[in-house]
Amino acid sequence: MRSRIEWTEYSWNPVTGCTKISPGCAHCYAERFAERLKAMGNRRYAQGFDVHIHTDLVLSPVRWKRPRVIFVNSMSDLFHDKVPTEFIEEVFHTMNRCPQHTFQVLTKRSQRLLDLSARLKWTHNIWMGVSVENADMMHRIRDLVLTNAKVKFLSCEPLLAPLDQLPLKGIDWVIVGGESGPNARPMKEEWVLSIRDQCIASDVPYFFKQWGGKNKKASGRLLDGRTWDQKPALAHETSHTRQLQLTET
Numbered sequence: 001m002r003s004r005i006e007w008t009e010y011s012w013n014p015v016t017g018c019t020k021i022s023p024g025c026a027h028c029y030a031e032r033f034a035e036r037l038k039a040m041g042n043r044r045y046a047q048g049f050d051v052h053i054h055t056d057l058v059l060s061p062v063r064w065k066r067p068r069v070i071f072v073n074s075m076s077d078l079f080h081d082k083v084p085t086e087f088i089e090e091v092f093h094t095m096n097r098c099p100q101h102t103f104q105v106l107t108k109r110s111q112r113l114l115d116l117s118a119r120l121k122w123t124h125n126i127w128m129g130v131s132v133e134n135a136d137m138m139h140r141i142r143d144l145v146l147t148n149a150k151v152k153f154l155s156c157e158p159l160l161a162p163l164d165q166l167p168l169k170g171i172d173w174v175i176v177g178g179e180s181g182p183n184a185r186p187m188k189e190e191w192v193l194s195i196r197d198q199c200i201a202s203d204v205p206y207f208f209k210q211w212g213g214k215n216k217k218a219s220g221r222l223l224d225g226r227t228w229d230q231k232p233a234l235a236h237e238t239s240h241t242r243q244l245q246l247t248e249t
Contacts (some may be wrong), residue, residue, distance in 0.1 A: 003071055007175055007231065008104055011074040014058050014091055015083055016044060017051040018076050019042050021108055024133035024158055027183050030075045055084035058090050067100045067236035079109040083163040085116060092120045099125050102235040106131060106155055111145035117147040125235030129153040129174070134161035143172040149234055150159070157209060158184075168202040172232050178212025178219070187212060192223060208214045 003011045014163045016216040018030065030049070044054060046082065059071060072078060072095075079089055106129040107113050122128075123181070128149035130140035133156065144152050151172045156163060158179030168174070177197050178187035199206035208228040211219035221227055 003074065005071060005074065006229075007207050008071040009069040010073045012057070012103075013044075013049075013073055013075045014054050014060075015051065015073050015076040015078060015080070015087075016054065017047070017049045018080060019051070022133065022137060023160055024108070024131055024137075027158075027181055028177060029181060031138055032181070034075060038248040051076065051080055053083065053087055055087075058094055058201045061094055061101055063101075064098075064101065066100070067234070069234060070104065072103050072105045074169060077107050078105055079107040079116070081109070081112065085119070089120065089156045092126070095126050096121050096123050099115075099123065100236050101125060102127065104129065104153075105214040106158075108137075109141070110140035114146055117149070120148070121223070122148045122150055124150045127151040127153055127232070129155050129173075129175075131155045131157070132163065132166075133158055135163060136244075138163075139168055141171070151233075156195060158212065159187045159191055159195075160185055162188075162192050162194060164198075166195065166198050168198060168204050171202075171204055173205045173207065173230075174199050175207045175209055177209030177212060178216075180210065180213060180214075180216040184213050194213040196223065196228065205232055207231055 001011055003009060034045050034049040038048045090223060102125050104127045108131045110130050130144045132140055132154050153173035154171060155175045157175060157177035159176055160227050165175045175190055196206050206228050207230055208221055210216050210221045213219045
């Protein structure tokens with residue numbers, strides 16, 4: 001379905017549900033949304049936020065011919081330990097079959113990601129990211145860099161503490177955002193500016209998603225009077241560029 005998340009276009013949820021493993025999970029938006037959908041009688045959330053596999057959705061992107069930017073499992077974590085390895089491989093096989101789409105996969109379970117990396121086929125249209133909400137989660141970056149993913153990104157959201165020494169070598173994109181919702185924890189401007197300046201110094205695309213807070217729309221997403229919407233080239237754009245290069249030679 002179409003997504004309201006600023007850095008993507010659509011969401012595809014062959015897995016729903018998750019469990020909390022780090023401070024960034026405390027006020028999980030997906031959990032709140034899942035419980036709301038359960039109350040509305042949505043059959044895919046009959047168990048609320050329990051981890052559930054939806055085998056009937058695995059091939060959905062194959063039917064979408066027009067290029068899309070797709071957030072994979074916005075309502076879960078593909079590398080959750082309750083998701084069978086064979087099912088993860090099926091999801092990757094679908095992504096491999098759809099070079100017209102750009103798939104954005106985000107996990108907090110970087111160790112399992114690294115453990116499975118060699119078993120997965122990493123085509124250029126798969127962007128792999130890890131969540132890094134504070135300095136204690138830096139180990140996720142090290143795990144990500146060691147994978148075979150072609151495009152690697154960081155989601156520093158919700159940003160809960162300064163990240164003044166981000167190891168950006170091997171990283172292709174950084175997203176920063178504050179927590180939103182009724183219990184949103186504060187994010188300081190100097191934290192946001194520090195990450196932006198590190199990205200500029202390292203020539204890494206920087207995307208500032210939001211300030212967050214109880215009313216994220218009111219807080220907006222301007223930083224230093226402008227929006228920051230940088231991102232790597234999309235899969236279909238990269239493919240088009242390669243075709244032009246081949247034609248020219």
